[in-house]
Amino acid sequence: MPYTVHEASERILAPIRPLGAELVALRDAHGRVLAEDILSPIEHPPWDNSSMDGYAVRAPDVAGASVAAPVRLRVLETVRAGQRPSQPLLPQTAIRVMTGAPIPAGADTVIRVEDTDAGEDTVEIRDARDAGRNVRPRGEDLRPGVVAVPRGMTIGAAQLGVLASVGCVEVPVHRRPRVAVLSSGDELVDVGDFDAVRRGDRIVSSNSYTIAAGVLEAGGEVVDLGIVPDDPDAYVDRLTAARGCDLLVTTGGVSVGAFDFTKDVLKSLGAELHLWRIRMRPGAPLGFGMLKEMPWLGLPGNPVSAMVTFELFGKPLIRKQRGESRLFRRPIEVRAREEITIAAPLTHFLRAVVSFESDGAWACLTGPQGSGLLTSMARANALLVVPAERPVVRAGEALSALPLSDAGYSASFEL
Ligand code: AMP
Ligand code: MG
Numbered sequence: 360m361p362y363t364v365h366e367a368s369e370r371i372l373a374p375i376r377p378l379g380a381e382l383v384a385l386r387d388a389h390g391r392v393l394a395e396d397i398l399s400p401i402e403h404p405p406w407d408n409s410s411m412d413g414y415a416v417r418a419p420d421v422a423g424a425s426v427a428a429p430v431r432l433r434v435l436e437t438v439r440a441g442q443r444p445s446q447p448l449l450p451q452t453a454i455r456v457m458t459g460a461p462i463p464a465g466a467d468t469v470i471r472v473e474d475t476d477a478g479e480d481t482v483e484i485r486d487a488r489d490a491g492r493n494v495r496p497r498g499e500d501l502r503p504g505v506v507a508v509p510r511g512m513t514i515g516a517a518q519l520g521v522l523a524s525v526g527c528v529e530v531p532v533h534r535r536p537r538v539a540v541l542s543s544g545d546e547l548v549d550v551g552d553f554d555a556v557r558r559g560d561r562i563v564s565s566n567s568y569t570i571a572a573g574v575l576e577a578g579g580e581v582v583d584l585g586i587v588p589d590d591p592d593a594y595v596d597r598l599t600a601a602r603g604c605d606l607l608v609t610t611g612g613v614s615v616g617a618f619d620f621t622k623d624v625l626k627s628l629g630a631e632l633h634l635w636r637i638r639m640r641p642g643a644p645l646g647f648g649m650l651k652e653m654p655w656l657g658l659p660g661n662p663v664s665a666m667v668t669f670e671l672f673g674k675p676l677i678r679k680q681r682g683e684s685r686l687f688r689r690p691i692e693v694r695a696r697e698e699i700t701i702a703a704p705l706t707h708f709l710r711a712v713v714s715f716e717s718d719g720a721w722a723c724l725t726g727p728q729g730s731g732l733l734t735s736m737a738r739a740n741a742l743l744v745v746p747a748e749r750p751v752v753r754a755g756e757a758l759s760a761l762p763l764s765d766a767g768y769s770a771s772f773e774l
Contacts, residue, residue, distance in 0.1 A: 361636035361643065364671065364706050370634045371647045371672050375654060377682040378534040378605060385523060388514045390578060391532035392682035399507040399525045402498035407462040408440075411493045414453040414475060414482050415444075415466035418490040430484045437479070438463070453482050462494050469493035501525065511684055533682030538574045539601035541584035542567045543594065543611040543621060544660060549586060565733055566610040566665045570658065573669045576764065577677035579606070589618040595628065605680055607653055608673060611660030614644040621657050622646055630655055638747065640705045641730035642668040661730040667708050667742060670761070690744065690759040691766075693720040699752040701745050710739035713760055715769070722760055740766040 362370065380394035409415065416432060424430040432453040438444045440459035448454055448465035456462065456469060471493065474486035501507055507525045508518050514530070522530060547564040548555050555561040564586050571581045582604055587597045589612060601607045612621035613635075626632065630650040637645050641664035646657030656673055658665040675686035693713050701707045711722040725738040741760040745752060752758060 361638045362634060364637060364639050367634055367637045367639075367645070367647075368672060368675065371654075371656070371676060372679055372686070374633070374649055375676055375679045378536060378680050380531045381534050382529040383532055385519065385528055385530055388522065388530040388532055389516070389519055391514050391530070391535070393508055393510050393512050393514060393518070394531045394533050394682060396506045396510050397508045397522060397525065397527050397530075399501040399503060399505050401501065401503060401525065403501040403524055404495060404497055404499060407497050408495050409456040409458055409460050409462060409469045409493060410495050411469045411471045411489070412457050413455075413469045413471040413489070413493065414484070415448060415456045415462055416453045416468050416470055416484070417448065417450065417466060418468045420451055421468065421470060421484045421487050421490055424484040424487040426485045432482055432484065434478060434480055434482050453484075455479070455482070467491060467494065511682065513683060533680075534605075536579045536605035536677050536680040537582050537603070538579040538606045538608055538677065539582045539584050539604040540567065540570050540574065541597060541601070541607070541609045542570075542586045542660075543589060543609060544586070545589045545618070547586045547611075565662050566658070566660065569662065569666050569733075569736075570608055570610060570669055570673075573666065573673060574608070574677065577674040578681045578683075579677040589620060591620045591624050591627070594620060594624040598624070598628065601653070604653060606676065607650065607655045608658060608669070609655070610658045610665045613646045613657040613659055625650060625655055625657070637668075638705050639668075640701075640703060640707050641728075642671075642708070643705070645672065647672070659730075662733040663710070663730045663736050666733075666736055670742070670763070671708070688761045690761050691720060691741075692757055693722040693741070693743070693760045694755055694757055695743070695752050696721050696723045696754060698754050699724065699743075699745060701747075701750055704747045704750070706747050707745040708742040708761070709745060710735040711741050711743040711760060712739060713741040713743075713762065713766055720760070722758065739763060 421430050435452050435454050437455040438460040439457045444463035448463045454463045470484050470489045476483040507521050542564040548561040550563050574581045584600050587594050612619045630648045632648040634647040644659045645668050648655050658668050678686045710725040713720050713722045722743045725735045741762050744759045
């Protein structure tokens with residue numbers, strides 16, 4: 360009995376563990392997942408500092424200052440960011456400070472330069488609104504021993520900046536999975552042999568490109584095993600190149616055709632089959648197993664089936680290996696623009712264009728939904744999920760959709 364989509368996801372992810380840690384240079388850590396808590400060894404900022412270009416003063420000295428009744432103070436010195444004041448602030452004086460410069464002892468206020476005459480020897484304060492403000496206390500952002508970035512966090516731009524701030528020059532991150540990608544089929548050639556396609560003998564192995572790109576999108580590294588004919592010996596031979604990889608992804612040859620050898624080859628190598636066939640369309644004939652330590656995901660050959668199953672099961676697997684805790688795309692609620700009927704009691708993942716209108720998100724199908732029609736995938740920005748128990752969905756009814764890569768972007772600035 361085939362598995363539901365949900366069961367299949369659970370069975371595939373159950374044996375998968377995050378890969379071990381490695382140290383990478385800070386610049387290479389972007390997009391990786393932190394394998395250990397990183398503690399701050401320092402206080403940051405390291406000194407009380409000014410959040411304004413202006414004048415450090417004592418609040419009582421500027422009380423009541425206004426344009427009509429300005430307060431004039433002697434300026435003791437100018438301190439830039441990167442310098443230190445050479446003296447404490449005396450009563451009835453000011454020290455000119457730039458943003459980030461240390462606040463002199465005795466000051467509790469920085470009057471912004473816009474509220475002064477910008478004087479260098481003496482300064483006229485024309486507004487007291489900054490009294491008691493514009494001093495950023497030392498240690499406000501980080502204190503020694505606090506977790507600056509927690510393990511399990513994906514390192515984006517902000518995390519990278521925090522790691523830099525606390526001196527983390529080498530970052531412990533989960534290893535990126537090395538993913539072997541192999542396409543099988545006698546009819547396949549690489550794009551370099553396009554003459555064979557023009558002659559009408561062959562088709563290009565588009566899966567070699569879609570799945571490799573999907574591996575990169577999920578954060579894995581691709582080990583391209585190329586194309587293998589429908590010949591078990593050649594298949595076994597080619598799989599030796601997958602040694603040392605963290606995942607093997609094959610496409611094709613996993614259905615019930617007379618030349619569908621993938622499962623047999625994997626079994627002959629000692630693989631344990633955990634799953635075969637899912638109650639979904641496209642993508643029903645999907646295989647999953649463990650070849651000793653290495654998981655194997657056997658995607659169907661049809662180009663749309665391969666992409667959809669890789670999106671649903673392959674990307675979460677790779678994300679789990681690379682230490683991510685959020686593995687799955689979050690579905691969004693959309694309404695169908697048109698009536699949709701599904702012919703078989705299977706969960707359908709239909710190629711759709713979701714547009715965000717003033718009255719919510721709407722989904723239009725991209726057109727014919729055959730699992731060989733890769734252009735339908737290229738036009739789609741979402742997979743519209745039609746459950747098996749809803750053979751007819753009327754226009755305007757709500758459904759879930761899984762956004763594909765660009766669905767979150769807008770052509771206009773909508774804020
Ligand atoms: P299979 O899963 O091997 O039965 O293949 C199903 C369909 O997908 C057939 O029409 C194949 O020609 C096609 N196909 C299989 N592998 C690929 C591939 N790597 N690229 C493009 N189409 C493929
Ligand atoms: Mg085939």
